[in-house]
Amino acid sequence: QxxxxxxxxxxxxxxxxxxLTCTVSGGSISTYYWSWIRQxxxxxxxxxxxxxxxxDTNYNPSLQSRVTLSIDTSNNQxxxxxxxxxxxxxxxxxxxxxxxWLSFDSWGQGTLVTxxx
Amino acid sequence: EIxxxxxxxxxxxxxxxxxTLSCRASQSVSSNLAWYQQKPGQAPRLLIFGxxxxxxxxxxxxxxxxxxxxxxxxxxxxxxxxxxxxxxxxxxxWPLTFGGGSKVDIK
Numbered sequence: 001q002x003x004x005x006x007x008x009x010x011x012x013x014x015x016x017x018x019x020l021t022c023t024v025s026g027g028s029i030s031t032y033y034w035s036w037i038r039q040x041x042x043x044x045x046x047x048x049x050x051x052x053x054x055x056d057t058n059y060n061p062s063l064q065s066r067v068t069l070s071i072d073t074s075n076n077q078x079x080x081x082x083x084x085x086x087x088x089x090x091x092x093x094x095x096x097x098x099x100x101w102l103s104f105d106s107w108g109q110g111t112l113v114t115x116x117x
Numbered sequence: 118e119i120x121x122x123x124x125x126x127x128x129x130x131x132x133x134x135x136x137t138l139s140c141r142a143s144q145s146v147s148s149n150l151a152w153y154q155q156k157p158g159q160a161p162r163l164l165i166f167g168x169x170x171x172x173x174x175x176x177x178x179x180x181x182x183x184x185x186x187x188x189x190x191x192x193x194x195x196x197x198x199x200x201x202x203x204x205x206x207x208x209x210x211w212p213l214t215f216g217g218g219s220k221v222d223i224k
Contacts, residue, residue, distance in 0.1 A: 035213070044215055044216075044218050045153075045161065045204055045215040047214065058211050058212075100167070102208035103166035103172075104151070104153075104163055105163045105173070107162075109160060110160050
């Protein structure tokens with residue numbers, strides 16, 4: 001298993017863009033399938049989007065119009081941008097990796113992002 | 118999207134008892150089904166993938182079964198450390214979707 005670490009602001013203002021980066025260590029970014037998953041406080045898990053090292057992506061239709069994923073293979077990082085955030089986007093955001101197709105065996109510790117003015 | 122429905126919402130059992138958690142998909146996901154365990158303040162941990170294959174390091178008391186639309190996670194003999202919320206997730210059809218979770222309490 002690789003190690004994952006999310007980074008980015010913990011507080012974002014409404015209507016602004018949430019930006020998070022996941023740094024991968026202990027393995028190659030090209031051998032896993034990567035995703036962002038979020039969890040509002042006290043609630044369940046919601047898959048946001050997927051990216052492969054080739055640049056192949058897939059987005060949750062519920063968020064697709066606001067989400068952009070990118071990957072930086074030279075720095076072993078992938079990133080999430082979520083635009084026009086509202087309070088409903090407040091959640092713990094996890095980056096996760098799957099060695100087997102999209103069953104996630106590696107997770108970051110999660111980062112709490114609060115949307116508030 | 119495929120809706121994943123988990124039951125029961127909460128299960129309260131004593132150590133050593135057997136726990137069976139159910140996950141139902143709104144349409145067939147074949148065997149593309151994973152189970153996760155999540156403890157408070159922690160990230161989810163993969164227990165089972167491919168509906169029945171234990172992930173690396175997962176104790177043998179955890180087992181998964183099912184295919185198509187009906188799945189189960191069984192914990193053969195509950196330990197105190199198994200107190201957690203358990204989620205199923207399908208990865209057959211985009212978007213990936215999770216069940217709402219089943220909480221296991223150890224009496």
